[in-house]
Amino acid sequence: MKKLDRYGYVFIAPFWVVFLTFSIYPVLLTLYYSFTNYSGAEGEQIVGLANYTRLLGDSYFIEAFFNTIKIWGVNFALQIGGALMLALLFSDLQLKLKGLAFFRAFFYLPNLITISSVALLFGILLDWQHGSLNMMLLKVGLIDEPISWLTQPVTAQLSASLILTWMWFGHSFIVVMAGVSGISKDYFEAALIDGATRWQIFSRITLPLLKPILLYIMITSLIGGLQLFDLPMLLTDGLGSPDGALNTMVLYLYNQAFKYNNYGYAAAVAYGLFIITLVFSIVIFKGMFRKEQAEKKGA
Amino acid sequence: MEQNAEARRLVPQTEEPKRQLRRPEQPTPPAEKRAWFGKGVIYTGLIVLTIICFIPFLMMLTNATRSNEEVLSGFSLLPGTSLAENYAVLSDYVNIWSGFKNSLIISVLVTLLSGYFSALTAFGFAFYQFKGKNALFVFMLVMMMVPGQLGLIGFYELSKNLGLLDSFIPLIVPAIASPFVVFFVRQYIQTVMHPSLLEAARIDGASEWRIFHTIALPMMMPAIATMSIFTFIGSWNNYLMPLVLLFSPEKYTLPVLMGFLKGSQVAENLGSLYLGIAISVVPIMIAFLFLSKYIVSSISAGAVKE
Numbered sequence: 001m002k003k004l005d006r007y008g009y010v011f012i013a014p015f016w017v018v019f020l021t022f023s024i025y026p027v028l029l030t031l032y033y034s035f036t037n038y039s040g041a042e043g044e045q046i047v048g049l050a051n052y053t054r055l056l057g058d059s060y061f062i063e064a065f066f067n068t069i070k071i072w073g074v075n076f077a078l079q080i081g082g083a084l085m086l087a088l089l090f091s092d093l094q095l096k097l098k099g100l101a102f103f104r105a106f107f108y109l110p111n112l113i114t115i116s117s118v119a120l121l122f123g124i125l126l127d128w129q130h131g132s133l134n135m136m137l138l139k140v141g142l143i144d145e146p147i148s149w150l151t152q153p154v155t156a157q158l159s160a161s162l163i164l165t166w167m168w169f170g171h172s173f174i175v176v177m178a179g180v181s182g183i184s185k186d187y188f189e190a191a192l193i194d195g196a197t198r199w200q201i202f203s204r205i206t207l208p209l210l211k212p213i214l215l216y217i218m219i220t221s222l223i224g225g226l227q228l229f230d231l232p233m234l235l236t237d238g239l240g241s242p243d244g245a246l247n248t249m250v251l252y253l254y255n256q257a258f259k260y261n262n263y264g265y266a267a268a269v270a271y272g273l274f275i276i277t278l279v280f281s282i283v284i285f286k287g288m289f290r291k292e293q294a295e296k297k298g299a
Numbered sequence: 300m301e302q303n304a305e306a307r308r309l310v311p312q313t314e315e316p317k318r319q320l321r322r323p324e325q326p327t328p329p330a331e332k333r334a335w336f337g338k339g340v341i342y343t344g345l346i347v348l349t350i351i352c353f354i355p356f357l358m359m360l361t362n363a364t365r366s367n368e369e370v371l372s373g374f375s376l377l378p379g380t381s382l383a384e385n386y387a388v389l390s391d392y393v394n395i396w397s398g399f400k401n402s403l404i405i406s407v408l409v410t411l412l413s414g415y416f417s418a419l420t421a422f423g424f425a426f427y428q429f430k431g432k433n434a435l436f437v438f439m440l441v442m443m444m445v446p447g448q449l450g451l452i453g454f455y456e457l458s459k460n461l462g463l464l465d466s467f468i469p470l471i472v473p474a475i476a477s478p479f480v481v482f483f484v485r486q487y488i489q490t491v492m493h494p495s496l497l498e499a500a501r502i503d504g505a506s507e508w509r510i511f512h513t514i515a516l517p518m519m520m521p522a523i524a525t526m527s528i529f530t531f532i533g534s535w536n537n538y539l540m541p542l543v544l545l546f547s548p549e550k551y552t553l554p555v556l557m558g559f560l561k562g563s564q565v566a567e568n569l570g571s572l573y574l575g576i577a578i579s580v581v582p583i584m585i586a587f588l589f590l591s592k593y594i595v596s597s598i599s600a601g602a603v604k605e
Binding site for chain 1: 351353428429442444446473580598
């Protein structure tokens, strides 16, 4: 038996060889570069924390951070609100809505499409002069003049948020729906017999029981959102225009590294991004946890 | 809000009998009529939402069949007659099918490697006792939280030093180590496979490899299939890595080709550009038509398992 346990090492060996080579080593190498002025050619010099101090005072990076948060935040609020509402409608025992599979499939469809195709598509659909969206809105009479969606900072960010919402609300809906259907129907039936209103059922039963699922959606969405790249890269010129409104952190990282060859500095950007992601995840976890404790104490 | 306040007043238990008395009166005809009306509004809203989800694709499809002048001149949801011309212009500049082929090769190999080796690793972690097992597992879980971009620069340098730039290898081989899939499959196998099964097979004289291939692997298939969907979609949609690693247009994957399309001459003919996007999108839609139920249940399973 002891002898056979050695097979454990054999079976996990391929994983670890590849993992150490292609995951751990690059992460460490990036850490090393973040302390150097490496620019793609041999002979980099150690510069200590210079890249990191530069990062803290880099208005472009700070702007990119706030852009990313803004674009993600608006999208997340809309996405989760929509997903919750849809899930509540479809799980309502009194309404008994039909066609769940049909609607779900259509709501989810945008999520499956390659985001670069989506970005390219919206890039031309939202074009000021020749975009189909403006042409449609003009034809229907909703607007009198074409809106320049992608050339003004505010509308460009809003467009990005809405595109993300469009892509992701169906996914969130499926996940929330899975959570809602995991809740025993007995609770809802009992609440209905007791004469609870829809709002009471939602706020007292559904929402508290959904907390773990909502936490899951929020964390995964945030981690994905902080890494936003494809959409701003392909929606406009790849540099974050207009006025840097679509400059996200990963786009900044990419441009620093592969456009300007500032590999050392880009490595520091990567670690800055990592720390930000970590802090956000911890804050969300803690926030949820504290609320739960407060509730327990209150009860 | 008002309704809410009233509801809150109803909560104290002393009022319970009153509510129970009132309850049977509710399903009277007017209430039902109101519910029917409400349902109509809800269905209308849902259909509007469905249209919003689909209309960009519809615009894409119709514009793909219209000439550049037609697209520029106005909006229409009626198809045009320039599909062949648009395709001719498109294929003059880019070979979109080669992007398709490349994406397919990479995604299929990634999915297979990730599925097989994750199962192997999960099996090793689940059924063997060896030194450092728990530490390794925890380390793997911690590394799971690290976003992919963190190692991007190091990964690029590594590929450069290994002479692997502009090749598919750095896009495929790393799939052997997919921590999340390992984690998911291990959780699954521990619930469905009892260690006594392993013992029984050993007594019957099966080798460890044989046990893995003929007993464990088939049992893990549902979990592997679930994860494979995500692995495939993730790999198919991956843009940043191939963008950084691939230089020759004939090796471009579909997402990179989309970016290439944007900067190329094709972009001057909007009909062709729409067609290029449509070609990248339509096969996914067709696949989704057949797989939607399966994909939806995988998403649900992946989320609830956590």
